[in-house]
Amino acid sequence: MRPPLSALHRTGGTPAVPAPPTSGASQEEIRRQNLGALLRHVHVHGPTSRAELTARLGLNRSTIGALAADLAAAGLVTEGAPVTTRRGRPSLVVTPRSSRVYAQALSIEPDKLRAARIGLGGRVLDLRDTPRPAGTSAVDAVGTLAALAHEMDRDVAADSIRVGIAVAVTDTTRDRDGRVRIGGPDERLRAAIGAAFGDGRTGPTVLAGDLADIAALAEHVRGAAADVDDLIYLHGSSGVSAGIIIEGRLVVGHGGRSGKVGHMVVNPDGLPCECGSRGCWETEIGEAALLRHAGRDPGTPDGVSEVLRAAADGEPAATAAVERVADWLGFGVANLVNVVNPDAVVFGGSLREVYLAGADVVRRRLDELALPASREHVQLLPAALGPDAALIGAAELAFAHLLADPLHIGTAA
Amino acid sequence: MRPPLSALHRTGGTPAVPAPPTSGASQEEIRRQNLGALLRHVHVHGPTSRAELTARLGLNRSTIGALAADLAAAGLVTEGAPVTTRRGRPSLVVTPRSSRVYAQALSIEPDKLRAARIGLGGRVLDLRDTPRPAGTSAVDAVGTLAALAHEMDRDVAADSIRVGIAVAVTDTTRDRDGRVRIGGPDERLRAAIGAAFGDGRTGPTVLAGDLADIAALAEHVRGAAADVDDLIYLHGSSGVSAGIIIEGRLVVGHGGRSGKVGHMVVNPDGLPCECGSRGCWETEIGEAALLRHAGRDPGTPDGVSEVLRAAADGEPAATAAVERVADWLGFGVANLVNVVNPDAVVFGGSLREVYLAGADVVRRRLDELALPASREHVQLLPAALGPDAALIGAAELAFAHLLADPLHIGTAA
Structure with missing residues (x-):
């Protein structure tokens, strides 16, 4: 399953030859990195003033202002409610649009199936669960998960942006006779979710990972x-x-x-x-x-x-x-x-x-x-993070794509 | 010991906020990355034609030509002995200057002390060893290692470039009574090596790591x-x-x-x-x-x-x-x-x-x-790689600094 998780990782490492960026792409690449860094900061740390972002990200004031304006225009953040800095200047506060920009998170647990909409910033906007019948495989569970997600869709505003779908899958499942079987995410599961959650023609990108890996990520980003x-x-x-x-x-x-x-x-x-x-x-x-x-x-x-x-x-x-x-x-x-x-x-x-x-x-x-x-x-x-850890972590998988290239997903979705 | 090894790693990872480069430094940063990528390629794979470097690194011909010329001017590579490409054009071969650009590699093993000069490209230029007396700590061994290195220095050409000093230290050492003690590299050891190998006023940067870690690196870069x-x-x-x-x-x-x-x-x-x-x-x-x-x-x-x-x-x-x-x-x-x-x-x-x-x-x-x-x-x-693995890996630690910024070290040393 490395490919679905690879968005989490920078490429490379010492002994590998890094893929050098071409000169023409460099300014665009730097802007993308900076947009991602700003959006990640408010995603992880919550609403932050431009003044504090300037200090935290090591960029100058005008760059932060331009980046924040771009993210606001893409509908990913709002700017408002200025605070007064120590120098006495007012500084706009940048806030992630948690209720508008969300990830569809799913978890397939030994005894439970769960679906949630999780907003940028890690806020659980909606969550449904249902028992997982013994003997159902992960693929069998996809229909139920899609039904849970469909219920939640009724409350989603028309201009919302779904940045991605990600699923956390336990590596053990229970057979009908009560025995435990060792499984995990695979290509078939991703394809089934893509089909069930797509528009019927092209399926969305589905990220999948082992439940413990994904819960670990959640506890690392915003937990213990x-x-x-x-x-x-x-x-x-x-x-x-x-x-x-x-x-x-x-x-x-x-x-x-x-x-x-x-x-x-x-x-x-x-x-x-x-x-x-x-x-x-x-x-x-x-x-x-x-x-x-x-x-x-x-x-x-x-x-x-x-x-x-x-x-x-x-x-x-x-x-x-x-x-x-x-x-x-x-x-x-x-x-x-x-x-x-x-x-x-x-x-x-x-x-x-x-x-x-x-x-x-x-x-x-x-x-x-x-x-x-x-x-x-x-x-x-x-x-x-309690039982929500896997869903919060799955959302982080989906957000990783947004944070890597905020405007591409922000405007394309 | 994370700091001495950190040159091996890209910084970051998903949940951390990456330090965005400032716009002014970007062209310079890209050139540095490309120089490093080219030098790394010939360091790991040996002499390579410009044509093949063009294909392998995904850069255009004129960029490769300029990078190779810069590295040659800094004395890190030679260009010569053109080969004919499939298109019938002659293409210069870029070769690392193994005998001129070297790392001082040391290893402190349970029963042996070893010192080597290892050239760019991983070639062992010279190697000396001596038994390690039971009961001597890693710090105690530094004087002996410095003496071994001093012997080798007689054969070093005046215009050679020593890119760094690195030591692989076993985590177990033998006491005088034959008992094994668990140790490893520490600050005291790095300081002692810095003092023994410096010019008396400022010590050089000394990289240190656990012997198994460093031998792993060697087997990964150019071994099994x-x-x-x-x-x-x-x-x-x-x-x-x-x-x-x-x-x-x-x-x-x-x-x-x-x-x-x-x-x-x-x-x-x-x-x-x-x-x-x-x-x-x-x-x-x-x-x-x-x-x-x-x-x-x-x-x-x-x-x-x-x-x-x-x-x-x-x-x-x-x-x-x-x-x-x-x-x-x-x-x-x-x-x-x-x-x-x-x-x-x-x-x-x-x-x-x-x-x-x-x-x-x-x-x-x-x-x-x-x-x-x-x-x-x-x-x-x-x-x-046999018993030389730790020395070859230690040299890779030192070369990692050169490869991260070839011209800085190439011209400053």
Whole structure:
């Protein structure tokens, strides 16, 4: 899946030969970069005065004024409500047009399907969800997602700009017999979404990514790890997966399948895993493991919350289960910290609550196993964006295209 | 150690606000990029005709001609020996001036100290080494390295250009009592090298990095993984460490300590490790483990080669030791493949020979434990550059500065 995510990355790296811009395109390229930088600033940080943009972007006042005027003319920002700067001059405030410029975000989760319109600036304008029937593949779910989106379309103003469609797909899906299967986004899914969301003749560009990767991006842009450039986001649902961000860039791997941390073998003597291996991290820290250790049926709906409540109330079996899972959580985190040396590990999905319930145990195990220089500075953080993280991250995928070339999309859409 | 390696990376990534170039600098910036692209091409691929450079870099003929002339005037390339193009026109060949433009490369290995002059184009012009006395710290070794470099200086022509000094430092060093200690490059080391190699008033810029990271870079630029953008390079010496390259960029981690894969815990019931933990990968696949399983004294000089020879000759204890180590090697590789999803894993240092002796076992274990989609395409490769990899990679660090701005360094040095 690298191609759909590649908009997130600058091209190149040292050993590759950079594609040099031709001389003729240079002024246009610089203007595009500057427009993108300004729009990104208000997208990430919210309404900002021209004076502050001047300081933040290192451009002069007249350039900022011209860029803001161009973005306003394209309907991407508004300018107004001047504030007075320290020098006593009034400075117009540039605000993203969140209610007009939006991304269509979709998520295909093990047990739920969700669709949202997310405005520039990351505001959730509308959101619908529905249970995902067991046994439905990601492609099967597209019709339902299109119906959810269609419901929302009634409230969309005629002059709105949809900048793109992006979908976050969990890598595990539940078969009709309750078994978990490892999947992920593929070309067929993108084509199906393109067909369902297009105008019947030409489908729109659809960006797709692994749910944990996309939730990681959301937590990095505007969540728990907003100030952190090197992070591992761990997502717990029926499986365990990770999004890895290095120097502010999502690491997707050669085949788009990086972060399958649930299938690191941590316990060679452990239980068989759905993937065919044995003792995978998932078999020790997955939702089913927690429920099993607590003496519950692994298929219980909302079982994780029930066990955590019971542990908080002092039920011995639940308490022991939480401690055991937290201990293995710390074990795997230690390995990842040694391999990746991140500045933060963020716990999301159902692992957020598990982490909060067993934070001391996780930290203790990490301190015992990881190299001091790698673990001492590492922050362990609960995810901040809740269940919307995947939708917010998917919207960021779509906005990345707008931010790369604001006027092209702004005027063409 | 991120700062010394940062020259390897483009700045930015999606969520960060890019620093937009100012308009005034743009033509100069484009020329600098194009000069760098041309010089990089001949640095990596060797002598190349202007006609081929025109095709490869996507620039027009007159631009290539002007860039090549500028680089020739700065003494970085020569032009000559025209070849005839398919269109029948003669085209000058641009050749890097390897013998005139060089990097001072150093490596501090557990048992050896090495210094080399490496010419533009990656040619080893001169190389000296000496055993590293047990118990000497990396800083202690600087005087010896400076003496080796001083010896080589006698043969350097007066008009040579030294583009920089870079050092590859192993993360494990041997104490006087034979114990292994985990270290790595630090500010003190860079300062000591700057003082020893400077002119007494101002020290030169010294780039430093972890030996496995730097050897990974070398194998990526001009070794076993020259066509691979997502790779893990595993380096075996007294410890086991990795260099991770994602999309052609070295991943160094928040504190420059990524790739400490030798300290992933793979066997919770395993042996205590030097790092204070237990069952680390190093305790199963390190040189000492191989020797111990083969019934040898773990401190035997060249013990790894001796065990591998004995295994090739059919000695049962040696054969069993190689199989056991290869099995654990495959185990850890499977975990890394699941986490990072690389296109290739390269085995270097003493792990190169261990891998070659047990390749079937490594692959079998990988196939058993890793997810099919992640392992099916992954290439397992022996390193190609031998013991010079760290020096060649260190030189690449120094050349990265030259390639980023050829005329600045070319004329100023």
